[in-house]
Amino acid sequence: MPHSSGAPSGTPTLELLPAVDVRDGQAVRLVHGESGSETSYGDPLQAALSWQRSGAEWLHLVDLDAAFGTGDNRDRIAEVTGAMDIKVELSGGIRDDASLAAALATGCTRVNLGTAALETPEWVAKIIAEHGDRIAVGLDVRGRTLRGRGWTRDGGDLYETLARLDSEGCARYVVTDINKDGTLQGPNLELLRGVCAATDRPVVASGGVSSLDDLRAIATLVPEGVEGAIVGKALYARAFTLEEALEAVSP
C-alpha cells in the first residue's frame, strides 16, 4: 500500500503536542523561557481550538505565571481544558496537593511537574504511586543541570534525578533543552538520545523545533523511546502548519 510523504512506513507515529503557554491571560511564546521575552498570540482558547481543528490529538497547556510564581491563570486554564475534545497535558505551578487537585479536576489527561520533582521528591513519589501515568515529570535542562522555579534555579543533575524518578515509577518524561526553547534552532537530538538510553519510559521532546525536517529527525528517535514532540514557536511563526506537521510524522 502506498504511504504518505511522512516518516518511513512501519515507524510508529510521533505524537505532536502543540503548545499553548498562558501568561497574564494571553497565549505567549518565550525565548529560553525567560520572563520578559514574551511575544503575545492572543486568546489562549482560540489558539487551542485552532490546534484542535487542525487535527491535534494533544494540547500542551502551560500556566506560565504559576511556573514563574507571578500569580496564576487557573480559571483560564480550566476553561481551555474544559473546551477541548482532545487530550491535554497540563504544566506550570503544580507543586502541592491543592494545585494538583485543581489541575486534575480540569479533566486533563495528565499533568507535567517541574519544580516539585526537584524540591519535594517525597511528595512526587507519593503522587506517582497514587496517580500513575496521569503524572509526567518535566526535565527542563541546561547542559546536564535541571532548572526549576520558572527555570531560574538549579535543581540537580539530570541523570541522577532521572534514575531516582525511574525507581519511583515515573511513567513519562517531558525533556526540554532550555537553550533551544523558543529559538527555532532545532531540537537537541543528542540530549534526547541520552535520556532515552538512560530510561525505558517514554520521552516527549520539547524545545527548538523549527521545521518539518526537525520533526522528521525527532521521529527517527521513536524506536529509541521518543513518543512525542511539543511544537510551539514554529507553529505560531507559521514556519509550517499543524496539518503539514502531522503529515510529516505519520508513517
Ligand SMILES: O=C(O)c1ccccc1N[C@@H]1O[C@H](COP(=O)(O)O)[C@@H](O)[C@H]1O
Ligand atoms: O514552557 C515554557 O516556556 C516555560 C518557561 C519557563 C518556565 C516553565 C515553562 N514551562 C513549563 O512549566 C513547567 C514547570 O512548572 P513548575 O516548575 O512545575 O511550576 C515546565 O516543566 C514546563 O512544562
